[in-house]
Amino acid sequence: MTPKSHAETLITVFGGSGFLGRHVVQALAERQYRVRVAVRRPDLTGHLQPLGCVGQIHAVQANVRNRPSVAAAVRGSDVVINLVGLLGYYALVAMTLNTFGMRAEGQTTLPFPE
Numbered sequence: 455m456t457p458k459s460h461a462e463t464l465i466t467v468f469g470g471s472g473f474l475g476r477h478v479v480q481a482l483a484e485r486q487y488r489v490r491v492a493v494r495r496p497d498l499t500g501h502l503q504p505l506g507c508v509g510q511i512h513a514v515q516a517n518v519r520n521r522p523s524v525a526a527a528v529r530g531s532d533v534v535i536n537l538v539g540l541l542g543y544y545a546l547v548a549m550t551l552n553t554f555g556m557r558a559e560g561q562t563t564l565p566f567p568e
Contacts, residue, residue, distance in 0.1 A: 458532065460486040466528050468492045468518060469537035471499050478537060480505040492516035492527035 465482055469475045470491035482489050483506030493499055496513035505511060516527035518538055528534050 461488065463532045464488045464490060464530060465533040465535060466490040466492055466531040467535045467537060468516065468524075468527070470535075471502060471513070472537065475537045476502060476505070478535065479511060483507070483510055486510075488512075490514055490527065490531065492524075 465487050467475060467479055467482070467489060470479045470489070471493045475491070479489050479491060479502055487510075489506065489511045491499060491502060491511060491513045492515075493513055494515065494517050496515050499513040502511050502513065514527050516523040518524060
C-alpha cells in the first residue's frame, strides 16, 4: 500500500475555527492537506476559506456533545485533531473516535516542520 500524498490526506479538525484552530488549519492548508473543520456553526467559518485553495477547507456541522455528529464529522478522515477548548469534552470525543477504531491519544503523525 502506497502512502497517501498530502493532497489525498483528509484531516478533520475539531475547534478549527477558534483562536488556535485557525492557525492549525492554515498550517495544514499550506502543507497541501485537505482539511475538514468540524464546528457547531459552519455558517460562521467564512474566515477560514481564504486560508487554502478552493475546496481545500470545508466546514461541517458537529457538536462534541452529540455522538452521531462527531461520528459523521470523522467519517473518512485519515487524521483527527481535537482543539475544542473545554477539556471535559475530550473524553466524549475520544470515546467516539475509539468506537470507529481511531486512536484518540496525543499521537502526532504529521511531519509539521518542513
